[in-house]
Amino acid sequence: MSNANITAPRDTVAPRNFGTILKELDWRRYVIYIGFVVVFLFFAVLLRDQGFLSPNNLLNIFRQTATITVIAVGMTYVIACAEIDLSVGSVAGLSSVCTAMALSQWGLVPGILAGLAVGLVVGSINGALVSLLGIPSFLVTLGMLGIAVGVAQWITASAPQPILNDTFNTLFGSGNFGPVPGLVVWSAIFVAIGAVVLNRTRFGRQVLATGGNRNAAEFTGINTKRIKFQVLLISGMVASVAGMLYAGRLQSGRFQWGSGDELSAIAAVILGGTSLFGGFGSIIGTLFGALLIGLINNGLILAGLDSSQQQVVRGAIIILAVALARKK
Amino acid sequence: MNTADNVVEMRSISKSFNGVPVLKDVSFDVRKGEVHALAGGNGAGKSTLMKILQGVYQADAGEILIGGKPTAINSIQDAKAAGIGMVFQEFSLVPSLTVAQNIFLAAEPLGTGGLIDDRASVRRAKEVFSEMEVDVDPRAGVARLGTAYWQLTEIAKALAQNAQVLIMDEPTASLARHESEALFELIDRLKQRGISIIYISHRMDEVYRLADRITILRDGRHLLTAPLTDVTPEQIVEGIVGKKIEGQLSYRARDHVAQDGAPLLEVRGLTAGQRVRDVSFALRPGEILGLAGLMGSGRTELARALFGIDKVDSGEILLRGKKVSMGSPQQAINAGVALIPEDRRAQGLVLEHSVQDNLLLPLLGQIQRGPLLDGAKGKELSSSLIKRFAVKVAHPHRPVRLLSGGNQQKVVIAKWLGTDPDILILDEPTAGVDIGTKSEILDMIRELASAGKGVIVISSEYPELLAVSDRVLVVKDGSIIRDIPRSEIADEEYLQLAVQGV
Ligand SMILES: Nc1ncnc2c1ncn2[C@@H]1O[C@H](COP(=O)(O)OP(=O)(O)OP(=O)(O)O)[C@@H](O)[C@H]1O
Ligand SMILES: [Mg+2]
Numbered sequence: 001m002s003n004a005n006i007t008a009p010r011d012t013v014a015p016r017n018f019g020t021i022l023k024e025l026d027w028r029r030y031v032i033y034i035g036f037v038v039v040f041l042f043f044a045v046l047l048r049d050q051g052f053l054s055p056n057n058l059l060n061i062f063r064q065t066a067t068i069t070v071i072a073v074g075m076t077y078v079i080a081c082a083e084i085d086l087s088v089g090s091v092a093g094l095s096s097v098c099t100a101m102a103l104s105q106w107g108l109v110p111g112i113l114a115g116l117a118v119g120l121v122v123g124s125i126n127g128a129l130v131s132l133l134g135i136p137s138f139l140v141t142l143g144m145l146g147i148a149v150g151v152a153q154w155i156t157a158s159a160p161q162p163i164l165n166d167t168f169n170t171l172f173g174s175g176n177f178g179p180v181p182g183l184v185v186w187s188a189i190f191v192a193i194g195a196v197v198l199n200r201t202r203f204g205r206q207v208l209a210t211g212g213n214r215n216a217a218e219f220t221g222i223n224t225k226r227i228k229f230q231v232l233l234i235s236g237m238v239a240s241v242a243g244m245l246y247a248g249r250l251q252s253g254r255f256q257w258g259s260g261d262e263l264s265a266i267a268a269v270i271l272g273g274t275s276l277f278g279g280f281g282s283i284i285g286t287l288f289g290a291l292l293i294g295l296i297n298n299g300l301i302l303a304g305l306d307s308s309q310q311q312v313v314r315g316a317i318i319i320l321a322v323a324l325a326r327k328k
Numbered sequence: 329m330n331t332a333d334n335v336v337e338m339r340s341i342s343k344s345f346n347g348v349p350v351l352k353d354v355s356f357d358v359r360k361g362e363v364h365a366l367a368g369g370n371g372a373g374k375s376t377l378m379k380i381l382q383g384v385y386q387a388d389a390g391e392i393l394i395g396g397k398p399t400a401i402n403s404i405q406d407a408k409a410a411g412i413g414m415v416f417q418e419f420s421l422v423p424s425l426t427v428a429q430n431i432f433l434a435a436e437p438l439g440t441g442g443l444i445d446d447r448a449s450v451r452r453a454k455e456v457f458s459e460m461e462v463d464v465d466p467r468a469g470v471a472r473l474g475t476a477y478w479q480l481t482e483i484a485k486a487l488a489q490n491a492q493v494l495i496m497d498e499p500t501a502s503l504a505r506h507e508s509e510a511l512f513e514l515i516d517r518l519k520q521r522g523i524s525i526i527y528i529s530h531r532m533d534e535v536y537r538l539a540d541r542i543t544i545l546r547d548g549r550h551l552l553t554a555p556l557t558d559v560t561p562e563q564i565v566e567g568i569v570g571k572k573i574e575g576q577l578s579y580r581a582r583d584h585v586a587q588d589g590a591p592l593l594e595v596r597g598l599t600a601g602q603r604v605r606d607v608s609f610a611l612r613p614g615e616i617l618g619l620a621g622l623m624g625s626g627r628t629e630l631a632r633a634l635f636g637i638d639k640v641d642s643g644e645i646l647l648r649g650k651k652v653s654m655g656s657p658q659q660a661i662n663a664g665v666a667l668i669p670e671d672r673r674a675q676g677l678v679l680e681h682s683v684q685d686n687l688l689l690p691l692l693g694q695i696q697r698g699p700l701l702d703g704a705k706g707k708e709l710s711s712s713l714i715k716r717f718a719v720k721v722a723h724p725h726r727p728v729r730l731l732s733g734g735n736q737q738k739v740v741i742a743k744w745l746g747t748d749p750d751i752l753i754l755d756e757p758t759a760g761v762d763i764g765t766k767s768e769i770l771d772m773i774r775e776l777a778s779a780g781k782g783v784i785v786i787s788s789e790y791p792e793l794l795a796v797s798d799r800v801l802v803v804k805d806g807s808i809i810r811d812i813p814r815s816e817i818a819d820e821e822y823l824q825l826a827v828q829g830v
Binding site for chain 1: 438
């Protein structure tokens with residue numbers, strides 16, 4: 001940062017008239033919304049005969065992005081705190097498996113608790129290793145990615161675990177609340193809570209401060225180790241809920257559920273304008289980042305691209321968007 | 329005198345790091361509403377003593393009394409609760425948050441439902457700023473503010489927490505002159521309100537301008553505490569350095585400059601970005617060129633363009649009459665240009681690496697044997713640099729991060745002089761170095777010039793600029809507005825008026 005930009009002879013900051021506000025307005029932060037609208041319009045025109053704009057298809061986009069959205073809300077905290085969590089996808093898988101197994105053994109409540117326990121345990125281990133031992137979160141959670149998926153595969157002998165409990169399935173993903181799909185309600189709740197906590201609570205502010213300048217946060221009396229622990233714990237817990245949403249929607253637990261979601265979630269967070277270097281986070285941006293990814297997936301399927309082509313186009317679009325949103 | 333008058337009293341403080349004693353039986357006290365200067369050479373232990381008061385470190389022995397009562401300060405929170413605030417130079421603000429958010433960080437006013445009430449913090453921040461009689465927009469993002477505002481924000485942050493004692497560690501190191509003056513006036517006002525200030529600085533004029541009393545540390549020991557009316561500047565300098573130094577800041581004419589000789593470096597119509605506009609000048613072998621100007625006038629940017637960091641938009645750079653392109657620092661280094669940057673922590677050093685590794689970074693070519701690095705040679709080279717520049721470090725393998733501020737600056741300078749450049753650009757070379765070292769650095773600059781090298785010195789300290797420069801270029805809004813031979817500059821005031829464009 002340059003520290004040589006004052007020439008005014010007295011201590012004044014330039015008045016915030018409309019012109020300067022416009023100039024200062026960091027459009028990169030809003031690139032996600034522009035990108036979202038552009039891509040939406042593009043598909044709306046291109047795919048109007050394939051039913052892109054039908055209410056059913058639009059609801060489908062929401063439904064398909066719900067788990068990514070939920071995971072990405074937790075990921076926003078982690079990235080805003082200048083850490084990363086690569087284990088979320090496999091935590092979701094492990095959680096779906098544990099929920100399914102506990103559900104068939106002991107019933108609804110133990111099932112849900114088992115799922116949450118996965119997030120609690122994995123998140124705590126991640127958090128403790130990062131904050132107490134100072135191991136980079138990239139390495140800790142990369143290791144955990146393998147461990148969680150391995151455990152899920154091991155305890156199920158790679159077999160899917162069917163879930164026959166209708167209450168669970170209705171509650172977690174298969175059901176509707178009135179006309180609104182349950183999955184949409186779930187993501188709305190996570191986004192709302194996530195946004196308020198990040199912007200309007202001391203905890204959220206301390207996460208941003210820790211990510212923005214850890215030393216400064218430390219010298220202000222913020223326990224940055226605890227904050228780092230907490231964001232990784234939150235991320236694990238949120239991922240375990242996402243795992244239950246997979247389980248409810250697909251009415252089974254399976255170790256593959258959620259695999260690769262960490263990359264989609266990270267992409268959603270970065271597309272949404274959260275700084276990869278920490279210190280700045282936007283949950284609403286994350287929501288739109290996730291929706292944009294969902295939109296692209298959906299559009300490419302409707303356009304008839306096969307899955308290998310989809311992957312290529314998706315990757316290119318993400319790189320392009322991140323390049324546009326990058327810092328100067 | 330009555331100890332109850334002391335807001336802070338530190339008694340017989342000792343502290344060692346890894347068995348190396350840094351403070352030995354140091355006592356220090358501060359009265360209500362006084363400015364107490366804390367002076368001493370680089371590595372004397374000033375910052376360490378203050379960090380103990382601030383709860384960052386714990387003393388090995390000794391006690392701290394606050395308002396006459398023994399108080400344990402084991403954490404930053406304890407210090408805050410005891411009414412001690414610190415204006416850190418480097419790291420106490422979060423750039424991604426706003427001014428108001430920083431001021432109330434971890435103490436945010438809460439509104440309905442326990443949620444942060446940012447509007448209340450903006451309002452209260454405004455109150456604090458108006459009490460300080462300065463005008464800062466609490467909603468501005470800190471990342472976009474200049475250093476002076478960082479500092480005002482830090483002071484406001486401390487005051488918002490009801491600090492009774494403010495510690496300022498080299499607060500003017502990166503301020504322009506008028507900004508420093510504004511800070512001094514603020515300090516006067518705070519003093520009137522009964523707030524005590526501990527002021528660490530290497531600049532004598534500031535100490536005399538502000539302080540009521542001075543305490544000098546030398547090598548971790550308490551040397552003296554006295555009212556400023558009782559000590560002369562010479563006594564203070566001698567106390568800090570441990571020996572008499574004379575005429576360190578007076579100009580000595582050197583007759584090495586061949587005024588008609590071919591220039592070493594010639595710049596024609598150089599324009600780079602917003603801050604360097606149509607700059608032309610020449611630098612001759614053996615010449616020391618001073619760049620004067622306000623902070624933000626574009627001096628640093630000019631240096632960056634010459635060193636290939638910033639892209640040159642138009643104009644040309646000639647070295648010994650040959651046109652060169654400075655596309656990257658690598659090209660500049662190969663062409664024999666070195667830049668000692670302004671922000672040493674961010675640009676000059678890899679803080680986590682050892683002193684030796686930092687010193688050798690630009691010299692790797694010299695210590696190569698085949699494809700491998702010659703460890704013994706590297707060790708020898710770095711030790712000789714450490715010795716030559718009197719860097720105070722227990723061992724070359726210690727991380728630079730642990731050095732005192734002034735010693736870090738010495739490492740940066742040593743590192744670049746090791747490359748033996750033909751043209752040396754120094755941006756605020758003596759920021760944060762003690763008086764003894766400062767005169768050593770100035771001597772070094774003179775020596776280099778006498779050996780036929782071209783030197784460009786950027787400095788906001790006029791006495792220093794006048795002490796070394798053969799010619800002074802005055803920079804304003806990115807352009808050179810005056811080119812004055814040293815012999816035509818009568819005194820500091822003349823230069824100051826020139827800088828202000830009068
Ligand atoms: N955390 C640490 N670990 C080891 N040594 C340290 C540490 N902090 C400081 N030191 C050493 O203690 C000595 C005193 O350092 P200190 O920063 O207090 O000096 P100072 O008086 O502030 O100097 P300056 O004027 O250069 O800022 C130095 O030799 C420094 O290397
Ligand atoms: Mg210091």
